[in-house]
Amino acid sequence: xxxxxxxxxxxxxxxxxxxxxxxxxxxxxxxxxxxxxxxxxxxxxxxxxxxxxxxxxxxxxxxxxxxxxxxxxxxxxxxxxxxxxxxxxxxxxxxxxxxxxxxxxxxxxxxxxxxx
Amino acid sequence: xxxxxxxxxxxxxxxxxxxxxxxxxxxxxxxxxxxxxxxxxxxxxxxxxxxxxxxxxxxxxxxxxxxxxxxxxxxxxxxxxxxxxxxxxxxxxxxxxxxxxxxxxxxxxxxx
Numbered sequence: 001x002x003x004x005x006x007x008x009x010x011x012x013x014x015x016x017x018x019x020x021x022x023x024x025x026x027x028x029x030x031x032x033x034x035x036x037x038x039x040x041x042x043x044x045x046x047x048x049x050x051x052x053x054x055x056x057x058x059x060x061x062x063x064x065x066x067x068x069x070x071x072x073x074x075x076x077x078x079x080x081x082x083x084x085x086x087x088x089x090x091x092x093x094x095x096x097x098x099x100x101x102x103x104x105x106x107x108x109x110x111x112x113x114x115x116x
Numbered sequence: 117x118x119x120x121x122x123x124x125x126x127x128x129x130x131x132x133x134x135x136x137x138x139x140x141x142x143x144x145x146x147x148x149x150x151x152x153x154x155x156x157x158x159x160x161x162x163x164x165x166x167x168x169x170x171x172x173x174x175x176x177x178x179x180x181x182x183x184x185x186x187x188x189x190x191x192x193x194x195x196x197x198x199x200x201x202x203x204x205x206x207x208x209x210x211x212x213x214x215x216x217x218x219x220x221x222x223x224x225x226x227x228x
Contacts, residue, residue, distance in 0.1 A: 004159075033215055042203060042218030043160065056215070091159050105152075105216060107159030 004108035021077045021111045025094030035091040125223045128194045136189040138204030147206040
């Protein structure tokens with residue numbers, strides 16, 4: 001497809017389970033971002049990749065969160081031992097340029113994670 | 117990135133213009149002003165951005181105050197599809213990454 005694709009769209013996990021969320025960015029986009037959006041809040045930055053390099057992971061809330069982009073295209077956000085506070089929509093965005101301060105970020109529709 | 121202040125919510129009637137304000141009194145000379153919007157159950161989408169001059173595109177217009185301490189997103193004729201949360205964001209052209217720092221935005225309701 002032409003846009004950023006995320007899967008699964010919906011995920012229900014029991015507390016303590018591990019989950020993996022996938023992001024397929026727009027082909028050729030260098031930059032890739034992950035955001036977390038709690039209900040009623042704006043998206044919050046988690047981590048950023050330039051190609052396969054993870055340049056900033058300062059927004060990851062704990063060491064249970066891990067993201068990778070091994071070949072510089074598809075990215076996976078993994079959450080280990082999920083907790084109820086991890087329930088949120090996880091948004092992926094990509095950008096053509098590595099320094100995207102003036103360019104657009106293109107967002108996927110998000111993966112909604114519910115932890116019971 | 118510098119902070120922005122937006123009203124929590126606004127209402128508009130369909131087919132009327134909408135002016136969404138944003139205050140950014142601590143903006144620096146290298147900050148671009150970006151607007152994104154988020155429709156229900158979707159990811160944010162780019163609307164417009166500018167630095168100093170007013171900007172127009174097919175979606176909206178961006179009016180930037182002369183001192184750059186405030187800006188206004190203008191939707192010329194609101195439609196029901198424009199009901200969304202609108203985010204005003206400052207991005208530093210000298211920043212290292214370009215990630216967006218979102219606030220809570222303005223929730224726009226459009227009445228038929």
